[in-house]
Amino acid sequence: MTEPQTPKALTRRRLLTASAGAAAALGAAGFPVLATGSPAISHGKLRAEPLVPARNRGIILYSVRDRISAAPDDSGIPYGFERVLARLAEIGYKEIEFAGYNQHTSILGRQITPAEIRKILDDNGLVASGTHTQINAATFEQQLDIAQTLGMKHIGTGSDPTGSAYRADWDAAADLWNELGRAARKRGLKLYTHNHDAAYGFLLDAGPLDANGKPTRSTGTRKLEYFFTKADPRYVFFEMDIYWAYVARFKHHTYTDAWGRSKSDLFDPILTVVPRTDRFPLFHAKDGDKQPTQANGYVMTPLGDGDINFQQFFEEIGKQDYHHASWEQDTAPGGTANPGQSLNFAEVSYRNLSELTIYRR
Template structure:
């Protein structure tokens, strides 16, 4: 009798273990995360309720670009209650110079591994001089981050791909930043819209890209390098212009650690489940 019970328990444990080990999909192996900006309006009204929505979608990986009036400790508690992890914490550029220690402390309180900047303040076209100063700032902050066990990433927005000496300003930024201190987050839409190929860029810098924003662009929308896209032109993954299978396969071969869905559409709450379904069947 006892041996029979033991066999049943072993079988149940094996079933649970197998279920937990099941990948999300064949190409995207683990459930992708989401950027808080996707549900910015909802977060602005109800943080706990929005986190509940995210959990209900089956997502437990979050990149926070805003604390929505909460302290880092308060946000961490809300995340912990729902089994959601903040893996990346997005901040404004100026804070890496003005409040580096506070930024890193908030990131650690949130439980984040990555700290991310998504915009280099500038007027008009970006210049080599701007990129040189940016590289200096990034190296300095990235070194501090590494000393505290964190990884600093910069998220592209398009203006970095202006031509420069046979390459682009992005190439200059990659060259002038220390790979030990500065990594990158690829926004695939803001790589594609300025005329770049995300696959080519991933292959060129396979170890530099650690994070990725998954975003698709409505068919027929023209490209630009200004980092501006009308919200309604952000569509569910797989329905727009980008070659998602090729990009995701390249990301799988590169050092990309986290994939985050970023949907800027007013219909994001309806489109995110559609994007998840698409990614799962790839």
């Protein structure tokens, strides 16, 4: 067995370092710029509170999918829902976002049921915060049944509403999501979509048409931000994957306008959330090490091991009691060489998330 990767400690300097560029952008946009750091603590003027309340710290099970799906073994590493959820509760997580409802059938001699998973949640003091499932009209009521059995308040997907670059397709997606969002609301749930970087790329909505009659250039409107204007805020909500939002900042910053000129527009994840913070009840707290030579500009790491400034992000968007942060790292599983890696990463990431602090009067 190889030695597990050891994430870097989330030092006080790294914890409190804020991006001057992002702060300047917030100020220029007319939003309050909060001071990060704790200079007044020594004067006894402020009290320290967790930036992400303990009850709102979660994990999406995709990060530990290798252990959820593992067959029973004698390694001592938890496997299946009962053992893995117990370990996550022991670490400190309070919320679970699902990425499927199956485990290895050899554990029970059959597949586990949603009702049995709910009992495991309850036994461990855990709450189901949401899910990444397929969102379509044909199976939506069935998915709502499962969500209610598990006690969820949110139901969502890990996919963008559409992968298209054209307005008409985003309009059609908004019509569907508004309809499904109304159905979810009737049953006490919020419907949400989770972004990848492509959702913050630019629409093709201007300029000459191609052979199929489609626009080939852009007005500079970003796809998901256009969707914000078409999706009904009463019924459709969003889960920002913070890592992919910063990848979008790295990748999607130029477009060709209607006259063929290259234009620049720097995407800012914080400025996307702040004007509509109530539409983002959920976030994926996924970290990345800045690697400008890589296609995405970042490489995924355990939370606290990378360069994304979660202190500034969660402080600036405000409403700490409303927002839920689920740790995710797509690359956490260590495979047969290091089967305990994903749970080890879950532990260090929880610790670093819990150390984020805000100071109030």
